[in-house]
Amino acid sequence: MAAVRERSAYANLTLPAELRRAKLDARDAALATELTYGTLRAQGLLDRIITLASSRPVEEIDPPVLDLIRLGAYQLLFTRIGAHAAVDTSVEAARTAGLGRAGAFVNAVLRKISARDAAAWVEALRDGVTDPVARMAIGTAHPEWIARAFADSLGAAAGELPELLAADDARPRVHLAARPGAISAEELALVTGGREGELSPYAVHLDSGDPGTLDAVREGMAAVQDEGSQLVALAAARAPLDGPDGGRWLDLAAGPGGKAVMLGALAEIEGGTLTGVEVSPHRADLVREATRDLPVTVHTADGRDPGLEPGFDRVLLDAPCSGLGALRRRPEARWRKTTADIPELVSLQRELLDSAMRLVRPGGVVLYATCSPHLSETVSVVREAARRDDVETLDVREILADIGGAVGGRPDGLGEGPWVQLWPHRHGTDAMFMAALRRTR
Incomplete structure (x- = not known):
């Protein structure tokens, strides 16, 4: 989170290396991945909720403290992690990070956020918003201008916008490309446990995992590439x-x-x-x-x-x-x-x-x-x-x-x-x- 905020790093490039360095087991790595990607994806929505809950603009909150509140809010609203655990771990993280008395502020904001579920907060943010595209953008954590650009491109199929925004807000599968002449998609699927793609004759899909650890990727026979x-x-x-x-x-x-x-x-x-x-x-x-x-x-x-x-x-x-x-x-x-x-x-x-x-x-x-x-x-x-x-x-x-x-x-x-x-x-x-x-x- 700090690397993304401070250095404009890309999470999909930075996080896998950090997870390998931390030597987390598969379960903890999966949770860390979900919390990081999910929080970043929903950041705009979370910030609007935090603004309502804290009665102050997020720009006035110290960035390291804001990172913790965003992570805690994501756990409260979009995961099955219990409210007590989400709040307590966020407060403890503020203490161990040496953020002084910020823990009390983190506690107060997250407890207020925990009083409503995600759907209720979205409806609160939509209050008074009548434009359908703007309402969809709020509900799917997209900036409104991007939702409108998608609708414009869909043209006559703009009725598909809710489906598109939902798909765009979901965590994608890992796509691999079998290198032509080196390995077939069928062979790549067998050695990785994935399944062949539906469009490209070289594509293989993985539901999850770190593709950088795969032998086929390390040996240059395959690469991570969207279909x-x-x-x-x-x-x-x-x-x-x-x-x-x-x-x-x-x-x-x-x-x-x-x-x-x-x-x-x-x-x-x-x-x-x-x-x-x-x-x-x-x-x-x-x-x-x-x-x-x-x-x-x-x-x-x-x-x-x-x-x-x-x-x-x-x-x-x-x-x-x-x-x-x-x-x-x-x-x-x-x-x-x-x-x-x-x-x-x-x-x-x-x-x-x-x-x-x-x-x-x-x-x-x-x-x-x-x-x-x-x-x-x-x-x-x-x-x-x-x-x-x-x-x-x-x-x-x-x-x-x-x-x-x-x-x-x-x-x-x-x-x-x-x-x-x-x-x-x-x-x-x-x-x-x-x-x-x-x-x-």
Whole structure:
């Protein structure tokens, strides 16, 4: 909690290492994981409840004390831990942390919170709120602007918003990607005790556990990767070209390297090579390490002007974005993002896509993707690029035809096209967007 608050660390990257360092048994590690992720995911809702219960804004509460109250409130409202135990352990934590007389304040606030259950507190917060989206946002611990962005992207299917918000608020399964050419999904499922995914032919799902301890992951035969991200790499590798595939592929924003591994492995099978570009030196090093035994060359450069010779057959642009599609995997992120983040990102996405279209050869394909369903970052960017007279929009549903149809039992499958927007509640993946653009001349 302190690392997330003080250093803007990502819990999903920091917590597993901390748990291994603490050498907790499986039961205690599972509880610590649930309390940490759950508290961070519900932080905005908890803060509003704490404000009501303490009669003071959370900004006026000392941050270490606020961390303890949030953890205690989450236990009271969202777990089966008894009220007495939740309050007492929080007060004791304040004492052992040397927070002075803060224990009395922690005790008073948590006892007031314990007087109502979660549903009652949500209804208290909804009092006077009539807008249905705002009411849903409160009940599912989402900032209102994000709930509205989801509703806008759902469009005619906006009636699914409650289902989407609920899925986005649930703890996701661990998704593994079997490395093409190294191990099959069937084999990976057998050695990990997981089960094969429904969409990607390389996906395996685990209900829980630390994937970093798995032999297949440690040996590089598999990696942690959402099934939706796997589909992005597959679409980039499968998109139909005009003319032969010369095997010269490009990942224009490659860090931290998950899709580069998948693309590099697929390129190796096809006898091709992959060039990776990453502007951050640290992330570029991560890509080099992840792809060290694959036909991948990584350049530390700005994708808007990477200094590469044009003529690539395939270009993947997994553009830097708001990350709204992966909030369930980064529980703290929903409270860090603001609407003010979007315009600068959209400008960068457009510039990167212009660069990708310059680097791809005539007849080659650019696969544009974001881990965000926000229309400004997805459809808006693609439609602007498609206005060029040398660009043809391909139907991603046809590229992924073998996973199309009634995905997840739904007749809408992968949507109306020509692009694809994946959803946690429909597909069990992060909310990945992908569009395919072929340069005609």
